[in-house]
Amino acid sequence: MLDRGMGLLRHGADGEFTVADLTQRDYHDVELCVLHHAPPRPGDSGSRIGLDHQWSVRPMRVPPGMEAAGLDLFSFDSDAVVPVGGRFLAWVDYYQGMLLVDVLHEDAELRFVPMPAEALLSRRWYYDEGIPDPVRCVGVTDGDIVKLVCIITPDRRSPAFTIATWTLADIDRGVWDKDGTTTMDDSQFFGLCCGVTAKISRQPPSFPMVSLVDPDVVCFLLEEEHGVVWMVEVNMRTKVLLSRAVYLDEEEARRNPFDGLRNFISYLSTTSNNL
Incomplete structure (x- = not known):
């Protein structure tokens, strides 16, 4: 069972x-x-x-x-x-x-x-039970808009990536519409985030989370070279960085293993989606 x-x-x-x-x-x-x-x-x-x-x-x-x-x-x-x-x-x-x-x-x-056909082409990165997926999320806004966010890395040996989103357009027929105006590649993403810190590791962002209020707004975690983790909020449609905040500073990052961080993100995702 x-x-x-x-x-x-x-x-x-x-x-x-x-x-x-x-x-x-x-x-x-x-x-x-x-x-x-x-x-x-x-x-x-x-x-x-x-x-x-x-x-x-x-x-x-x-x-x-x-x-x-x-x-x-x-x-x-x-x-x-x-x-x-x-x-x-x-x-x-x-x-x-x-x-x-x-x-x-x-x-x-x-x-x-x-899931949309394009999203079915990628395999799961992590298989550990209970560990949240770092590159995908499904969120529901207060207007009952269902969004899928995928951070797509064609070659895992390369830091290049594309962020794509889909909206569930017809729940009865299972139709997803790809949001063409909210797609963003790595150069666009880091262009928005260049003012956050000069020490960004240039690794793909992780743990996307859809805003409960605006379906075009997604939060990501962004890691520096020395373990500092930022939370950035991006409007994917207007290509604007809305907010930024240090999520874990260097000392906190040393004290808190990243597995704990992932579990905390899982908790936030669960509680947010059930509000």
Whole structure:
């Protein structure tokens, strides 16, 4: 039995939310474990989630045709679980696609939305379980715009890279539109960031994170030659550096191993996408 991860969906205006966990029992069967938390009743002094609410388990069949669409359920890694459209939770594998479930519908079916074809050409860099991917991210803005950001390095021996973004244009048909005006190569990116520091290592940025407010704005981590790490915020459409801040100074970088940094970024990504 493989656990695909737990997600949180907030809905309604009175603090209502739903927690859901997706578990694979065998190749063609998965279970959805759901807990709905309704708004407090008049006179309630607080949440009674442990007493008044019960988990429900729904068996779900994997519809035929998902394999032909590119889904390999056994190798599916849940890089993130994000809310989509006010009803859906999406379990996201950055190198396969998204498993979508309407967690508010009792008879909801499992759906699969593949990643855009160009994004499927690259393989995963890291396979360590629980370690966030440093070159990809899926984010959802407060306007329910779903964005994919990829830092594409054609040759891993070369520092050259391109940052590309896609928008999920049609969730029902699984159509992604590439954002042609938000593509940026390494020379453009470092041209924007040249004022940050003269000691930039010229290695590709890492851990992109989509703004919750503006789908064109992405934050990146940028490392100096001696371990100092910057967080930079870039408007990918207007090609403007919006903000910059030291994320880890040299002394902090020596005290904090980078694995810890990656885990912290994973925490930020998870909490941000579930807001």
